Amino acid sequence: MRILVCFKVTPDYEALRDADWVAGPGDAVRSRYVRRVLNCFDESALELALRLREALTQGDVVAGLGALSVGGRETEPFFATLHALGYERAARIEPGAALDYAPAATAALLAGYARRVDRSDLLLLGSRCGPGDSGTVPFLVAEELGWPCLTQVTDVEPAGDEGLRVTCAADDGRLGLTVRPPCVLAIGNALVSHLRVPTLTARLARRELRADVLAPGDVGVDLAITSGREPATLEGLERIDRSRAGVVVEGDTPVEMARALFEAHVEEAIARP
Amino acid sequence: MRFAVVLDGTVGGAGEQARALAGLLHKGMTVGAGAPGGPPDHPSSGVEGETLIFYDDERERDHLVALSPTVAVRLVRAPARRPDLVAATLAATTGEDGPDLFLVAGGPAGTEVATRLARRTGGSVLTGALDVALEPGRLLGRRQVYSNHMIGRFALTARPWCVAVDPSWAEAQAPACEEHRVLSEGDVTAGAGKPQFADLELTDPPSAGDLAEARVVVVAGAGAGSRDGVARIATAAARMGAAFGVTRPVAMNAWAPMERLIGVSGTRVAPALAIVAGASGAPAFLWGIERAGVIVAVNSDEHAPILDEADAVAVGDAVGVVEALADLVASPPDRD
Numbered sequence: 001m002r003i004l005v006c007f008k009v010t011p012d013y014e015a016l017r018d019a020d021w022v023a024g025p026g027d028a029v030r031s032r033y034v035r036r037v038l039n040c041f042d043e044s045a046l047e048l049a050l051r052l053r054e055a056l057t058q059g060d061v062v063a064g065l066g067a068l069s070v071g072g073r074e075t076e077p078f079f080a081t082l083h084a085l086g087y088e089r090a091a092r093i094e095p096g097a098a099l100d101y102a103p104a105a106t107a108a109l110l111a112g113y114a115r116r117v118d119r120s121d122l123l124l125l126g127s128r129c130g131p132g133d134s135g136t137v138p139f140l141v142a143e144e145l146g147w148p149c150l151t152q153v154t155d156v157e158p159a160g161d162e163g164l165r166v167t168c169a170a171d172d173g174r175l176g177l178t179v180r181p182p183c184v185l186a187i188g189n190a191l192v193s194h195l196r197v198p199t200l201t202a203r204l205a206r207r208e209l210r211a212d213v214l215a216p217g218d219v220g221v222d223l224a225i226t227s228g229r230e231p232a233t234l235e236g237l238e239r240i241d242r243s244r245a246g247v248v249v250e251g252d253t254p255v256e257m258a259r260a261l262f263e264a265h266v267e268e269a270i271a272r273p
Numbered sequence: 274m275r276f277a278v279v280l281d282g283t284v285g286g287a288g289e290q291a292r293a294l295a296g297l298l299h300k301g302m303t304v305g306a307g308a309p310g311g312p313p314d315h316p317s318s319g320v321e322g323e324t325l326i327f328y329d330d331e332r333e334r335d336h337l338v339a340l341s342p343t344v345a346v347r348l349v350r351a352p353a354r355r356p357d358l359v360a361a362t363l364a365a366t367t368g369e370d371g372p373d374l375f376l377v378a379g380g381p382a383g384t385e386v387a388t389r390l391a392r393r394t395g396g397s398v399l400t401g402a403l404d405v406a407l408e409p410g411r412l413l414g415r416r417q418v419y420s421n422h423m424i425g426r427f428a429l430t431a432r433p434w435c436v437a438v439d440p441s442w443a444e445a446q447a448p449a450c451e452e453h454r455v456l457s458e459g460d461v462t463a464g465a466g467k468p469q470f471a472d473l474e475l476t477d478p479p480s481a482g483d484l485a486e487a488r489v490v491v492v493a494g495a496g497a498g499s500r501d502g503v504a505r506i507a508t509a510a511a512r513m514g515a516a517f518g519v520t521r522p523v524a525m526n527a528w529a530p531m532e533r534l535i536g537v538s539g540t541r542v543a544p545a546l547a548i549v550a551g552a553s554g555a556p557a558f559l560w561g562i563e564r565a566g567v568i569v570a571v572n573s574d575e576h577a578p579i580l581d582e583a584d585a586v587a588v589g590d591a592v593g594v595v596e597a598l599a600d601l602v603a604s605p606p607d608r609d
Contacts, residue, residue: 172285254593269546
C-alpha cells in the first residue's frame with residue numbers, strides 16, 4: 001500500500017504581534033518573520049501514517065510512506081525530519097505563487113502528484129489549514145481523483161485484507177467503518193496529535209536525503225487554468241474585536257487575588273440561580 | 274433569484290441543521306440593499322426558495338418535512354451517509370431553471386456536499402458562512418480565516434453559489450416555518466452503486482458533559498504546567514460546581530480528554546461565568562468562550578492576549594488562584 005501524506009507549513013499565528021493583523025482589501029497580514037510550524041491537523045496525519053505503516057507491516061502488508069507539500073524552501077527542515085522518521089518518498093511542489101486562498105489549485109497539485117507521480121493508494125491530509133481555513137481541499141482532491149473521502153478522521157488501523165478501519169467524528173456521533181483504498185482521509189481532532197521526534201542517529205543517517213522539487217507542470221497542472229476554477233475570491237480581511245475591560249485585580253498571593261476575583265465576579269455568578 | 278435549502282436527514286443532526294439554515298436565511302442573508310431580518314422567500318423580495326430533504330428512514334420523513342425552513346419541500350430518498358451522492362443529485366437539478374444558491378448546514382457532511390457540488394457544477398463555494406449578501410451577479414459572504422484571528426470577505430461569482438452555513442447560526446432562534454407543501458418525491462437509492470464503506474457502526478460521541486449548557490465553566494490552559502496542574506484545576510472546578518474544559522495544547526498533550534476541548538474544533542460554551550486558567554488566549558479558543566457573560570482570566574504572563582479579552586484578570590499562578598477560588602466558593606467569607 002502506498003500511503004501519501006500531504007502537509008502544509010504555516011507561520012505560527014500565535015507568535016504574530018497585534019499590529020501584524022492588518023485589515024483591509026486583500027491579505028496584508030505580515031507573517032514572514034515568525035517561525036514556521038506544521039498545520040496541527042497535518043501533524044496528526046503524519047504521525048497517524050507512521051503508526052498505520054507499523055501496524056500494516058506487522059500484518060505482513062507492504063506499506064510505503066511518502067510526504068508531499070506545496071510550498072517553498074521553508075518546508076525543507078520538515079522534510080529532513082520526515083526522512084529521519086522513515087518516510088521514504090518526499091516531494092515539494094513549488095507553485096511559484098501564493099496559494100493560500102486557492103484550494104482548487106492546491107487540490108489539483110496534490111491530486112496530480114498522487115495520480116501521475118506517486119501512484120498512491122491512500123492519501124492523508126489535515127481536514128483544514130490556514131490561512132484560508134476553507135476545509136475544502138480534501139473534498140476537492142477526492143473529486144479530482146474520483147475517490148471517496150472520509151473527513152474528521154480521528155484514527156485509522158488495518159482491518160485485514162488491505163482494508164482499513166477508520167474512526168471519524170460525524171454530525172451525530174462517532175462513526176466507525178471499514179474502507180478499502182483508494183481513498184482520501186481528512187484528519188480532524190485525532191487522538192494522536194504530535195509527530196514523534198527522530199533520534200539523532202536517524203537524522204545523521206538520512207541527512208543527505210532531499211525532497212524532490214517539482215513544478216506544477218510536472219504533475220500535469222497549469223495554474224493559469226486552475227485559477228479560473230477557484231471557488232471564491234478573497235476581497236479583504238476584517239479584524240475581530242474580542243476585547244473586554246481587562247481589569248487587573250490587586251493581590252500579592254493567590255489567595256488575595258482569588259478573593260478579589262471572587263468579590264468582583266465569581267460570587268455573584270455562582271449564587272445566581 | 275432562486276435558492277435551495279438542503280436538509281440532509283441521512284447524516285443525523287437534522288434539527289440542528291434546520292435551525293442553522295433558518296438562522297442564516299432569516300437573520301444573516303441580505304438581498305440587494307435590504308437588511309437581514311425579513312422572510313427571505315417572500316414574493317416581494319424577488320427571492321424564491323424551497324427545501325430539498327434527503328432521508329433514508331421512512332419513519333423520519335414527516336419529522337424532516339416539519340423541520341423545513343421553507344414552505345416548498347422536495348423529498349429525495351437516498352442511502353445513508355453519502356454526501357457525494359447528495360452532491361450528485363443536487364448537481365442534476367442545476368441549469369437554466371435551477372437554483373442560483375444552495376444552502377447546506379456546515380457540519381462535516383454539509384461542507385462535503387457544498388464543495389463537491391460546486392466542483393461538479395463549475396460553481397462557487399463558501400464554507401463556514403457567517404453571512405451572505407446577494408448582489409447583482411455575485412454573492413458576498415464572510416467566514417473566519419487565519420485560525421479565527423480574522424474574518425475574510427469573499428466574493429462568489431460562478432453559479433450556483435454553494436454555501437455551507439456556520440453551525441453557530443443554529444442559536445439564532447429564527448422563526449419556524451409552520452406550513453409545508455411537498456412538491457415532489459424522488460428516490461436515488463438505486464443509483465448509489467457499490468457501497469463505499471462496510472461494517473458501519475455509530476456510537477455516541479464522547480460526552481463533553483454539561484459543558485455546552487453549563488452556567489459556570491473553568492478552563493485549563495497550558496499554563497497549568499503539567500497533567501497534575503490540569504487535574505488540580507479540574508478538581509477545583511468540580512468543587513465549584515462548574516463544568517471543566519481545556520484548550521487545544523492541553524488536549525494535544527493528553528493532559529485531558531479531547532472531548533473537553535473548547536474552541537473552534539471543540540465545544541462552544543455560553544456560561545454566565547468562564548474562569549480561564551493558564552490559557553494564552555488563542556483566537557481559536559476565544560471563539561469557544563466569547564459568548565460568556567463574564568470572563569475571568571488568571572495567567573502568570575502579564576502580556577498574554579487573554580488579559581485584554583477578559584473582564585477581570587489576575588496575574589499570578591493559575592492553579593493556585595483557581596484552587597483558592599474553589600476554597601472561597603466552598604466557604605464564602607463572612608462579610609460581617
